[in-house]
Amino acid sequence: MNRPHVIVNCAMSADGKIALPNRKQIRISSDEDIKRMYQLRNDVDAVLVGIGTVLTDDPKLTVKEKYVKNPKQPLRVVLDKECRTPHNAFVVNNKAQTLIFTSTKKNVKKYKENVEVVKVLLDDEGFLDLNQVLSILYDKGVRKLLIEGGGTVIWNFLKNRLVDELYIYIGSIIIGGAKSPTVAEGFGIKNENEVIYLKLISLIQLGEGVLLHYKTIDESL
Numbered sequence: 001m002n003r004p005h006v007i008v009n010c011a012m013s014a015d016g017k018i019a020l021p022n023r024k025q026i027r028i029s030s031d032e033d034i035k036r037m038y039q040l041r042n043d044v045d046a047v048l049v050g051i052g053t054v055l056t057d058d059p060k061l062t063v064k065e066k067y068v069k070n071p072k073q074p075l076r077v078v079l080d081k082e083c084r085t086p087h088n089a090f091v092v093n094n095k096a097q098t099l100i101f102t103s104t105k106k107n108v109k110k111y112k113e114n115v116e117v118v119k120v121l122l123d124d125e126g127f128l129d130l131n132q133v134l135s136i137l138y139d140k141g142v143r144k145l146l147i148e149g150g151g152t153v154i155w156n157f158l159k160n161r162l163v164d165e166l167y168i169y170i171g172s173i174i175i176g177g178a179k180s181p182t183v184a185e186g187f188g189i190k191n192e193n194e195v196i197y198l199k200l201i202s203l204i205q206l207g208e209g210v211l212l213h214y215k216t217i218d219e220s221l
């Protein structure tokens with residue numbers, strides 16, 4: 001299957017949490033990491049999040065001029081089975097194009113003209129089929145896709161062996177909380193045979209934190 005190159009970017013605390021125990025957003029990245037993240041966004045064709053992140057964080061998913069001169073806005077992509085993306089969410093504003101993947105067109109709201117809603121099939125676990133999502137994105141010209149979360153989406157891409165690279169920023173803060181969201185949620189692996197192995201490419205200090213760059217290891221080789 002032709003699919004885009006898939007990059008995951010995420011910021012976590014030193015204790016591995018990506019948000020507060022009540023799932024609300026908290027700033028984890030340093031200024032230096034935020035600049036890097038905007039440059040990365042500018043360098044890809046599309047940026048993808050799950051509806052969980054849209055409803056809790058209301059992200060814009062655009063590139064700010066403050067960080068990148070003459071930004072070229074990537075396509076914004078939302079995985080949203082029931083089409084719950086609010087019509088006034090930042091992710092559907094007119095600053096860039098948006099593609100919402102859904103499994104039903106029943107609830108589709110009146111979005112602006114920059115928003116396309118595309119129906120895809122469900123996988124065995126009732127999530128939107130990521131192979132179909134990636135194939136459609138490829139057909140639309142997306143060659144580099146950035147996954148920005150949250151943990152459920154990142155886990156499903158990893159579990160389906162659809163991630164090529166990961167950037168994980170570790171901020172020098174502790175959040176705590178057994179129920180605080182982490183980088184990879186879902187049910188996790190069942191046994192050692194299912195471990196997802198990574199190759200560490202680089203490790204650099206960015207402000208007060210550390211940026212880890214990994215590639216996934218292709219076990220079929």
Ligand SMILES: NC(=O)c1ccc[n+]([C@@H]2O[C@H](COP(=O)([O-])OP(=O)(O)OC[C@H]3O[C@@H](n4cnc5c(N)ncnc54)[C@H](OP(=O)(O)O)[C@@H]3O)[C@@H](O)[C@H]2O)c1
Pocket residue numbers: 009010011012018019020023024025026028049050051052053054056057079080081082127128129130148149150151152153154156157181185
């Ligand atoms: N620190 C960071 O870098 C960072 C970045 C982003 C988010 N976050 C945090 O992450 C948390 C949100 O994460 P989350 O896990 O609740 O939500 P999420 O991963 O953003 O979205 C998950 C939802 O997306 C939908 N979905 C549809 N197809 C899917 C598929 N194939 N795989 C996975 N999900 C699919 C499902 O809802 P439907 O069934 O309704 O479609 C699913 O429940 C928030 O606390 C946010 O602050 C942190």
